[in-house]
Amino acid sequence: MFKRTKITISIFTLLLGSSIANAEQLVNIGRNATEQEVAAWDIDVRPDFKGLPIGSGSVEAGQKVWEGRCSSCHGTFGESNEVFTPIIGGVSKEDIKTGRVAALVGNKQPQKTTIMKVATLSTLWDYIHRAMPWNAPKSLSNDDVFAVTAYILNLAEIIPDDFVLTDKNIADVQKLMPNRNGMTLNHGLSNERGTPDVKSSACMANCTKEVVIRSSLPEVSRNAHGNIRLQNRNFGAIRGVDTTKPPSTKAAADTSNAPKIEPNEPQTSKVSALDIAKQNSCLSCHGVNNKILGPGFNEVAKRYKSEASAEKQLIAKVKNGGSGNWGSVAMPAHEQMSNEDIKLIVNWILAGDK
Amino acid sequence: MSIRNKQVGHILKAPENFLSDSLVSEINTMGLNSKRRSFLVNSFLAASSALASAPLLAATLKNDAFVGDPNILTLPEHSKSLGKAVATNPYGVPSKYETNLLRRESPGLTRVSAASVSFAPLQGLFGIITPSGLHFERHHQGWQDIDPTKHRFMINGLVKNAKVYTMDDLMRMPSVSRMHFIECGANTAMEWGNVAVPTVQYSHGMLSCSEFTGVLLSTLLEDCGYDKKAGKFLLAEGADGSGMTRTIPIEKALDDVLVVWGMNGEMLRPENGYPLRLIVPGVQGVSSVKWLRRIEVGDKPYATKDEAVHYIDLMPDGMYRQYTSVQECKSVITTPSGGQTLLNKGFYNITGLAWSGRGKVKRVDVSVDGGKNWKTARLETPVLSKCLTRFNIDWVWDGSPAILQSRAIDETGYVQPKINELREVRGTKSVYHNNAIQSWKVAESGELSNVQAY
Numbered sequence: 013m014f015k016r017t018k019i020t021i022s023i024f025t026l027l028l029g030s031s032i033a034n035a036e037q038l039v040n041i042g043r044n045a046t047e048q049e050v051a052a053w054d055i056d057v058r059p060d061f062k063g064l065p066i067g068s069g070s071v072e073a074g075q076k077v078w079e080g081r082c083s084s085c086h087g088t089f090g091e092s093n094e095v096f097t098p099i100i101g102g103v104s105k106e107d108i109k110t111g112r113v114a115a116l117v118g119n120k121q122p123q124k125t126t127i128m129k130v131a132t133l134s135t136l137w138d139y140i141h142r143a144m145p146w147n148a149p150k151s152l153s154n155d156d157v158f159a160v161t162a163y164i165l166n167l168a169e170i171i172p173d174d175f176v177l178t179d180k181n182i183a184d185v186q187k188l189m190p191n192r193n194g195m196t197l198n199h200g201l202s203n204e205r206g207t208p209d210v211k212s213s214a215c216m217a218n219c220t221k222e223v224v225i226r227s228s229l230p231e232v233s234r235n236a237h238g239n240i241r242l243q244n245r246n247f248g249a250i251r252g253v254d255t256t257k258p259p260s261t262k263a264a265a266d267t268s269n270a271p272k273i274e275p276n277e278p279q280t281s282k283v284s285a286l287d288i289a290k291q292n293s294c295l296s297c298h299g300v301n302n303k304i305l306g307p308g309f310n311e312v313a314k315r316y317k318s319e320a321s322a323e324k325q326l327i328a329k330v331k332n333g334g335s336g337n338w339g340s341v342a343m344p345a346h347e348q349m350s351n352e353d354i355k356l357i358v359n360w361i362l363a364g365d366k
Numbered sequence: 367m368s369i370r371n372k373q374v375g376h377i378l379k380a381p382e383n384f385l386s387d388s389l390v391s392e393i394n395t396m397g398l399n400s401k402r403r404s405f406l407v408n409s410f411l412a413a414s415s416a417l418a419s420a421p422l423l424a425a426t427l428k429n430d431a432f433v434g435d436p437n438i439l440t441l442p443e444h445s446k447s448l449g450k451a452v453a454t455n456p457y458g459v460p461s462k463y464e465t466n467l468l469r470r471e472s473p474g475l476t477r478v479s480a481a482s483v484s485f486a487p488l489q490g491l492f493g494i495i496t497p498s499g500l501h502f503e504r505h506h507q508g509w510q511d512i513d514p515t516k517h518r519f520m521i522n523g524l525v526k527n528a529k530v531y532t533m534d535d536l537m538r539m540p541s542v543s544r545m546h547f548i549e550c551g552a553n554t555a556m557e558w559g560n561v562a563v564p565t566v567q568y569s570h571g572m573l574s575c576s577e578f579t580g581v582l583l584s585t586l587l588e589d590c591g592y593d594k595k596a597g598k599f600l601l602a603e604g605a606d607g608s609g610m611t612r613t614i615p616i617e618k619a620l621d622d623v624l625v626v627w628g629m630n631g632e633m634l635r636p637e638n639g640y641p642l643r644l645i646v647p648g649v650q651g652v653s654s655v656k657w658l659r660r661i662e663v664g665d666k667p668y669a670t671k672d673e674a675v676h677y678i679d680l681m682p683d684g685m686y687r688q689y690t691s692v693q694e695c696k697s698v699i700t701t702p703s704g705g706q707t708l709l710n711k712g713f714y715n716i717t718g719l720a721w722s723g724r725g726k727v728k729r730v731d732v733s734v735d736g737g738k739n740w741k742t743a744r745l746e747t748p749v750l751s752k753c754l755t756r757f758n759i760d761w762v763w764d765g766s767p768a769i770l771q772s773r774a775i776d777e778t779g780y781v782q783p784k785i786n787e788l789r790e791v792r793g794t795k796s797v798y799h800n801n802a803i804q805s806w807k808v809a810e811s812g813e814l815s816n817v818q819a820y
Contacts, residue, residue, distance in 0.1 A: 038589050042535045045520055045528040053520055053660050056601055056611060059669045095477055117684035119795075129678065129686065132669045139671035142609035143507060146478075149607040194686055195678070201690035201799065203615060204648055204724045208694060210791050212783035214731065214775055216740045220820070223736030223769060225807065226786075227560040227818040229704070234815075236473060237564055240705035242466055245490055249714060250706040252466070253813050255564070264765055264812035265710040296480040296508060304478055 057138040061183060064137065068178035069159025071166040077156050078163050081145045084305055090167045093123065095304050100167045102128040103190040108170060111193035127168045131195045133186045137161050147297060147305055234259075285360030288353045292346060307338045313364035326358045327351075467491070469500055472568045475556070480508035483550070485571025488700045488719065493746070494545070494754040496574035498630050503637050504550050504572065504651065506672070507608035512657055514633075514641035517605070519625070523662035526591025533641055537627060539581040544624065544647075545753045547575040547721045549693045551650030551677050554800040557785075561816045565705035569804065569816060570698045573719070575754040578645050579628025584620045587663070592616075597663040601670070602644050605659035611670040612653045613689070614646060616663070622647050622752075625658065648723030648752035649691040650798065652677055682793035693723035695782050696801035697730055697757070697774035708812035711765040716743075720755045722776035727755040729775045734761060736769035736805065736819045737784070743772070768808040769819050784820045 057063040079088070086092050090100035102121045107113045113128045115121040121128070130136060141157045143149045152160065162177035170188050171177070177185065186192065200206030235255035237243075244252030253259075289295055297305040298312075307315075316322035331354060333345035346354070433439075469484035476482040486502040496502075503509070514533045522528035550572035556562040563569050600619050604610035614623065624645040627633060634640040639656030646653040652672055667673075667689065678686040697720035702708060716734075720727045726749055731740040743759035757772070774782045785802035805819040 038539065038585075041538055042529040042531040042589065045522060045530045049520065049530060050522045050528050053603075054522055054662065055609075056603070056662065056668060056670070058664070058666060060666065062666075112684065114684070116680060116686075117682075124680070126675055130675050131686075131688075132674055135669050135671055135674040138611075139675075142611070143607060143671070146507070149507060149609070191686075194684070195674075195688040196681075196685045197688060199687045199690060201679075201687065201692050201694070203618060204692050206692065208780055210783045210788055212773075212781040212787050214729075214740075214773070214781045216731070217738075219738055219740070220736075223738060223819050225736075225769075225805075225817045225819045228807070229561050229564055229816045233562060234564055237470070237568060240565055243468075243470070243487065243489070243565065243567065244466060244706060245464075246466070248490075250702045250708060253705050253707050255705070259809065259813055259815075260707075260811040263810045264708060264763075266765065290479070293480070293508065296478070299477060302477055 055138075055142055057134045057141070059132040059134045059186075061134055061179070061186075064134070064179050064182065065154045066179050067154040067158050068176055069155050069157070069162050070176045071159075071162045071171065071173055073155075074159035074161070074163025074166070077152070077160050081148075081152070082160065085146055090164060094302070097125065098123060099126040099164060101125045103168060105169070107190035108188050111189065111191065113191045113194060116191070116194065127164070127190060129191060129194075131189060131192050133161075133165075133182060133189055136164065137182070285356050288349075288357055289360075292349055292353070294357070297343075306343060309361045310364065311338075312361050317362055317364065322362055323355075323358055326361070327354050330354045330358065467500070469503060470567060472556075472563065481506055483552075483572060485567045486574050488566045488571050488573065488698070489703055489706065491700065492756075494575050494719070494756050495630060496576060498576065498632065498635050498638070501574040501576065501635070501638055502548075502550070502572050505606075505608075505637075506610055507606060509637045510606050510657060511636040512605065512641060517641050517657075517659075519642060519658060520660045521586060521590045521592075521663070522660070523601075523664050524593035524597045525587075525663050526593075529590050531586075533627065536581060536625065536642070540585060541579055541581055542624065543577055543579040543628070544622075544645075545575065545577045545748070545750050546645055546647045547573060547693075547752065547754045548645075548651040548654055549573045549696075549721070549723075551652060551690075551693070551798040554802070554804075555797045557802070557818070558789075558796065558800055559794045561818055564816060566698060566700050566703040566804075569704070570700075572651070573721075573754075575721075576629050577631070578624060578626040580624045580626030580645070583623040583625050583644070583661070586625060586661070587619065590663075592663045596665050598665045599667050601660075601662040601664060601668045602653070602655040602658060603660040603662070604639075604655045605657040610652070610655050610657075610672065611668065612655055613667040613670065613673060614653060618646065618649070646691075648693060648725075650677065650693055653691065677798060679792065679796040679798050681796065687796075690799060691723075693721070694799065694801045695722035695724065695727070695774050695776040695780050696720070697727075697772040697782055698804045699732070699770050699772050699806060702770070702808075702814050703806050704814050704816040706814050708763060708808065708814070710812070711763055714761045714763055715758055716761045716770065717756065717758045718772050720745075720757055720772070720774035721753065722774070722778075722780070723752060724780065725751045725777045727774055728777045728779075730755075730757040731773045731775075732757075732759045733771045733773070734768045737771050737773075737803070740773065763808070763812075765810060767810055769817065770806045770808065770814075771803050771819075773803050785818055786820050 085095040086099055091098050102115045102125045103113055116128060137157060140160055141152065144152065158177045162171065162175055165171045165185065166173060166175065171185060200208055239254060239256050241252040241254040244250065299308045301310045302308045303311065316326065329343060330346050333343045335342035467487040467490040469486060471482060471484050484503040486496055486500050517533055519531045519536065553572035554569055557569060597616050600614045600616060602612050602614055625642065626645050627642055629635065629638060634643060642658045643656045644654050644658050673689060678688050679690050680686055697718060699716055699718035701717050702714060708714065716732055720730045727745065730743045730745065732743050733740045741759060743757040746756040746758065749755050782801060782803055788800065788802050805817050806814045807817040808814050
């Protein structure tokens with residue numbers, strides 16, 4: 013992979029030289045970055061651990077960070093499938109020896125966990141450091157990241173309970189990654205000059221004896237994306253099928269009689285509570301019907317619907333934030349939202365039945 | 367006839383107001399049936415003691431014979447009134463009747479809407495350019511709307527001078543405008559095993575195409591004096607919470623990668639990376655890093671999360687293919703397609719999209735019998751490299767069951783495969799890079815549905 017010939021290099025150089033201004037002409041464009049600026053942004057860590065800062069974290073410290081910042085989404089043992097796909101599960105002691113996760117063959121483990129897939133420990137460190145926690149990325153200290161990484165490796169039984177992961181020993185731990193030998197670059201899809209792995213032919217006539225329908229849309233899926241009639245125009249060459257009704261068994265009309273044209277119903281521009289919830293990122297933490305960081309709207313409705321002061325309480329909660337009712341993750345204040353919007357959302361949540 | 371028309375015209379303007387607005391509009395859109403007719407007569411009689419008798423009604427129906435479409439015979443309000451002023455909508459919006467074709471999520475696909483997908487409504491789009499507001503979305507940690515005056519772009523690593531550019535700097539540079547598709551590597555992922563989704567929006571809608579304006583990445587790399595010997599791979603990094611990062615081989619970067627701010631004549635939309643994104647033509651969309659803040663020149667691949675845990679393809683032997691990038695040649699019929707129904711027997715224009723991450727589309731063939739026999743479709747211009755190409759072909763439907771398929775061939779001679787041919791090599795677990803031929807079954811009722819047929 014990633015090979016090129018000298019000929020292509022020189023062609024690119026020629027093209028650049030002839031068609032686009034050369035670099036010397038770009039006077040007064042951009043400026044040199046300072047060392048501090050590069051340090052502030054150059055946070056990536058490579059598989060050979062180039063870029064890894066000095067630091068350390070114990071499994072024990074990792075558990076504390078985990079329980080405060082990570083477990084609400086990923087579960088206490090990284091096994092949760094509720095919000096994101098599981099991190100832990102599906103690897104064995106034997107995999108740690110071989111560096112190949114046996115459960116990846118066949119269909120023994122349909123749900124592939126992170127630890128089954130990831131070959132490079134740097135990937136975990138880099139990603140936790142740059143993007144976690146979900147709602148406050150880049151807020152963990154370097155030592156916190158070492159500690160959380162250690163805790164994950166301990167959950168996967170790669171390192172013992174008393175282990176302290178450091179920039180010095182991380183390369184040794186890499187040698188224990190269960191799927192470290194599970195990646196291949198031997199394919200033609202890494203660049204456009206690679207050789208395709210699947211070859212078909214462009215037969216034009218009598219290409220098969222018999223065409224067989226091998227798979228059809230399950231009946232339950234026909235209306236699972238909402239009414240398809242409302243996802244197509246009500247004029248033009250076709251119509252969307254009304255998927256709230258069973259498929260028609262009547263043959264299509266022979267005649268050229270124009271079909272009944274249903275009147276257009278221009279939509280009013282009324283903003284729905286769901287729109288407001290989306291615009292204010294409510295759905296980043298609350299599912300309509302499931303828990304994310306905070307409770308699902310369905311759970312909120314269930315708990316509060318019989319309380320007379322529910323509307324007032326919840327309006328205050330959205331406006332000012334708070335914590336303690338649903339777990340350790342605090343609900344932030346939403347001062348930017350208008351009172352009308354908050355009221356609309358709260359009543360929509362309490363109404364339930366989404 | 368002209369006299370009658372004039373009189374019919376009075377229906378809307380009659381000072382007596384004996385018809386409700388809703389009945390008038392119902393008649394205008396649906397025509398007169400017996401119920402409406404008698405209601406009209408009754409209304410008229412009730413209100414018309416002062417009026418002369420009614421040649422009025424005979425205008426559209428004379429002894430129950432159809433004499434014309436009320437949409438023609440009755441001049442509509444829009445032909446008889448003053449329209450709205452210029453700049454009523456300083457930023458124009460679609461017609462109020464265009465409310466059905468929207469970006470939509472696939473229920474159950476993801477549980478967290480900030481790390482999700484919305485699909486472009488390919489079933490109703492024309493030509494090859496996706497309206498910017500309908501471009502598919504894929505965010506890994508939500509989208510941001512970044513102040514362009516505060517956005518900075520840095521190049522560091524194996525360069526003579528690590529540099530910082532403002533939007534002012536970048537937009538002064540020698541610029542290029544190019545049309546390219548962006549397709550998510552996971553487009554059509556739900557169909558590796560069996561048919562799962564009802565329409566082309568959900569099966570193929572992680573696909574869009576735009577004209578992008580920006581500066582060649584090679585120009586920027588030259589400006590920083592990148593290390594031509596040691597520099598082998600770049601890391602591209604986003605400024606969003608996910609800090610999206612992807613490795614790009616340097617020969618690709620020097621070939622056709624763009625750092626862009628313009629999209630279809632305007633600035634990028636926030637959901638598409640405003641104010642700055644990378645475009646890596648022909649490669650799965652995740653490499654076209656949005657909200658681009660940094661490029662690092664290095665000598666080894668980076669194995670970031672979205673190229674070491676996701677966007678890797680599981681093969682039947684349990685090995686993952688890593689750094690699979692190219693979106694191979696693919697096509698799909700967009701109209702008529704799954705979830706749509708034909709109006710009646712007769713003539714139809716079959717239309718769809720074809721594209722290849724390896725260059726231009728050379729040919730598209732269409733079958734209406736599930737792949738037994740094929741005819742070559744017309745390609746609309748322009749036909750550009752790593753860009754959507756629109757195809758059309760005539761079809762007269764005789765009312766019997768049919769299976770519609772399209773098959774694209776690109777300029778390298780690569781032929782879009784059938785799903786069974788893909789599975790023979792890659793199994794059914796590989797998630798990404800499903801470029802199989804799509805089949806739409808046409809039932810005798812005219813309803814089309816998603817099937818796999820070969």
